[in-house]
Amino acid sequence: MSEKTVDRVARATPVRIARKIRGFSDRTIAWIFVGPTIFLLLAINIFPLIWTVNLSFTDFKANRINRAVEYVGTRNYERILNDPDVWLSMQATAHFLFWTIFFQVLIGFTLAWLINKKFRGNDLWTTIIVLPMMLSPAVVGNFWTFLYQPQIGLFNYVVAFLTGKDPSSFEMLGSVDLAPWSIVIVDTWMWTPFVMLICLAGMRSIPDYIYEAAEIDRASKLRQFFTITIPMVLPFLMLAVLFRGIENFKMFDLVVQLTGGGPGSTTELASIHLKREAFEKWRTGYSSAIAIILFVTVFGLASIYVKALNKVKER
Known part of the structure; x- marks a missing residue:
């Protein structure tokens, strides 16, 4: 990206937003980019794993969702x-x-x-x-x-x-x-x-x-x-x-x-x-x-x- 393009983008950025961005540290900017990925991994991988662990201690049946779920401990x-x-x-x-x-x-x-x-x-x-x-x-x-x-x-x-x-x-x-x-x-x-x-x-x-x-x-x-x-x-x-x-x-x-x-x-x-x-x-x-x-x-x-x-x- 040329210096002219960078300067043009900087001038087009509203002053209020430019001040906020200028105040962010490198770590904050890194978390802004990495955060959505971490959230997606937690939602797709970690949460289902925790939910599966929870279900493994119950007698839950997916075809009878209205049935009362009983906690059976380590019986399974x-x-x-x-x-x-x-x-x-x-x-x-x-x-x-x-x-x-x-x-x-x-x-x-x-x-x-x-x-x-x-x-x-x-x-x-x-x-x-x-x-x-x-x-x-x-x-x-x-x-x-x-x-x-x-x-x-x-x-x-x-x-x-x-x-x-x-x-x-x-x-x-x-x-x-x-x-x-x-x-x-x-x-x-x-x-x-x-x-x-x-x-x-x-x-x-x-x-x-x-x-x-x-x-x-x-x-x-x-x-x-x-x-x-x-x-x-x-x-x-x-x-x-x-x-x-x-x-x-x-x-x-x-x-x-x-x-x-x-x-x-x-x-x-x-x-x-x-x-x-x-x-x-x-x-x-x-x-x-x-x-x-x-x-x-x-x-x-x-x-x-x-x-x-x-x-x-x-x-």
Whole structure:
């Protein structure tokens, strides 16, 4: 902005307002700009959390708002800890979390290492690999539901070709044993590019002179990989694990599109169990307690993990 424009704006400002503005400190002006954002965060995040905590100690039901609400203390939490369905959903969530993160880290790091070699067509392959991450979970769910169909699904024919069995015998979404793996495969396909990009950023942040110094010391490529690449990429890799762990712990839309939480409770993750308690059984107070337990679990594990991540960065 030119000095003439500034001077013109200053002259156009009413004297009474100009005097007030001139009397504001830098801190006051900063609060004028930051205040609305803080208020919005409190209204959207903090207030619903406090309200949920309050509901978790009651027997409130959202479909019967005229019903008298009774304060039940910690009864909801006690029932949750003794509810086998809750523990089954947590077990399904743990299974989903472990295998998705394992495969995404393994495949994502490998792809990042290969793409970092900067071969011919590097940019084209990077774009192709990243495409699944750009799709909506609803689109991905419908797309893979079609691929998993026993009669016309391409996935079944590929598996049948590799195993020599009848394609119609593979009921991925209807099988108790295979349904959990079906959502692991889809989530890995969709989000491995995310891990790859973070690992690739870590690899390309390593200065070339470190590898040059290692070559002067006659370090082999394998030794360079384990003593330079992995230690320096590890903070980036741990960051990717943190992001994917938080997201997959609250995974909902993709699983609903693929299996709806079935068959049985094999793919009923904690978020799906919470949805059924809240919007199918209308046990709002009980489901609020589940939500608080999930929040405390994620927050506690993430806090411990961040401390470990900071220690790795300080090395």
